[in-house]
Amino acid sequence: MATNEVIKVLKERGFFSQCTDEAGLMEKLKSPTRFYAGFDPTGPSLHCGHLVPVFAMAHMQKAGHLPVVLVGGGTARIGDPSGKTEMRQMLTIDQIKSNVEEFKKQLSNFIDFEQGGAMIVDNADWLAPLNYIEFLRDIGRHFSVNRMLTFEAYKKRMETGLSFIEFNYQLLQSYDFLELNRKHDCALQIGGDDQWGNIVSGMELIRRVERKESYGLTFNLVARSDGKKMGKTEKGAVFLNKEMTSVYDLFQYWRNVDDADVGKFLKLFTFLPIEECDRLGALEGAEINAAKEILAYEFTKIIHGKEEADRAREAAKAAFTAGGSADKSGMPSKEYTFDQLSEGINIVDLFTETELCSSKSESRRLVTQNGAAVNDEKINDPNTVINSSYITEDKDIILKAGKKRFFRIIVI
RNA sequence: GGGGAGGUUCCCGAGCGGUCAAAGGGGGCAGACUGUAAAUCUGUUACUUCGGUUUCGAAGGUUCGAAUCCUUCUCUCCCCA
Incomplete structure (x- = not known):
């Protein structure tokens, strides 16, 4: 596969949304190209909603390009206003550090960092030591507030309020791109469609400062057909x-x-x-x-x-599947001793203890509304006591809440 | 700095002295129907040892009684400077 064929792949698979210069990028991608995508470690783990750019990176790497994963240890301390209606709460530096570590681990399932070329960087390394005056003078001068205000991301926030710190997010992300371009010859930034404005302004910064061309590519923001957010x-x-x-x-x-x-x-x-x-x-x-x-x-x-x-x-x-002999070990479970069960446990308590329900009221409601079942038999009396007589041949008891949530009690 | 509007249960949003654990909608959960789908209809949606117990930005106060009145504080938004 030609190294620039990845564009076709991304299109066919439904990733591709916009590109700053498709013909130019096609040309550029004829040879292995270093590219990056950023992830802000604002939570302790990646979630499914992060994954579109991650999969895209994996496809790019397979096509022979060189991924740089940028973990936003620095920008996480600010918060990107794009698409968000509220300001992000501040995280402590220690929290961010541990999040960064977790992200690295998770991303290595997708991206092979053993291979030469792939790398992971943390923008705290260059953002944290920045000097305000110098930054304003060298970078800030290239940004026009008038122009920034025309971006959709900021327009929306003009309604609800936008703090100065968030307004600066774009400058920092642009600076990231510049930094990676200088240090690692990174010529392409990819990201979700909501990143379009940030990506474009990074390119412009590179053009002004380095007089070099760079590229941007964004992916469709994936929504589920019921309109809920992915993941x-x-x-x-x-x-x-x-x-x-x-x-x-x-x-x-x-x-x-x-x-x-x-x-x-x-x-x-x-x-x-x-x-x-x-x-x-x-x-x-x-x-x-x-x-x-x-x-x-x-x-x-x-x-x-x-x-x-x-x-x-x-x-x-x-x-x-009813009556199957399939392996139940992957089901959420908890161990109870035979003695505990001999004494008997009230069904409402049991559903709460197993975390199928988060409170006794909820548990009671579930039972009363005929949503609870033990070993596939509905139980709707909240006074029912589950004891050893419910233990199955497999030495377990299967609890069911509603139609889809199961829990296995393992008797030891 | 001056003036104004406001912070209500997961979210939006009513309530403005008792009948308020708080309308309505959204979302969620459960039931029916199904394919571990969607749509639809129905019920339900603070916690509880089912006696009660904590909720309406925070702390005090008035009152037999407050989400509703008063004081202070705090946060947000808008207008003027």
Whole structure:
């Protein structure tokens, strides 16, 4: 594959949104090119919503280009106003540091840092020591407030209020691009569509200061067809860290995407061949469930490895297929001693203890509304006591909340 | 610095002395229908040892009784300088 064919791949897979100079970039990408995308470590883990640029980077690397992952240890201390309606809360420096470490670890699932050329950098390294006066004089002079105010990102914030510190975010991101261009000859910045303004202004800065051409490429902001943000559930983001989102839950998140999104997501969030993604996405009726399972499996495999993905898939099968002998070990679980169960535990307490419900009121409500089941039998009396008589042949008890949430009690 | 408007339960947003754990909508959860889909309909949505207990920016105060009145503080937005 020619190294510039990646553009075609990105287009076909649904990444490509805008490019500052497509013909020029095609030419540039004929030879291995260093490019970067930035991630602000404002949380303790990456989540599914971060992943479009990450997958794009992986495709780029496969095509022979040299990825630079920029972790915004410096910019995280400010907050990007684009697309946000509220100012970001400030993080402590220690928090940011530990977030940066976690990001590095997670990104190495996608990007091979062993290979020459790929690298990860932290912009705190050059932003933190900046001198205000010098920065204003050398960098700030190239920015026009009038022009900045024409950017969509700022226009929106003019309504709700924009602090000066956030207004400066664009300068810092532009400076990042300049810095990477100078130090590593990085000629391309990629990112979500909301980054367009920031990317363009970085290019302009490079042109003014270095008299060099650089490129920008943005990706579609992926929304689910129900309009919700990608990778978010009502309970919060779906994280890649398995302490925060269990492997099983991650699997289930993708297993439950909307029909209309399956083909699109396969292309964006797996590395399966395009034709395969299209074929799977076109399945109709109940058949599309097979495609969803593949999506969930492939995705989980990338993040947590084959073994964990297998377990999650088996656990889901065990939960949703009646009477199966599938392996239940991937299901969320907790151990109870035989003695504890002999004494008996009230069903409301049990559902709360297992975190299927977050409070007893909620648990009671669930039971009363006929949403709770033990070993597939509905129980709607909140006074029911679960004791050893419920233990199955497999030495476990399967709790079910609603139709989709399962929990396994393992008897020891 | 001066003047004005405002901070209500997950979100938006009513309430402006008791009938308020607080209308309505959104979202969520559950039930029916299904394909572990969507759409739709129904119920539900602070916590609880089910006696009660904490909620309406924060702290005080008035009152038998406050989200609602008063004082101070705090934050946000708008106008003037």
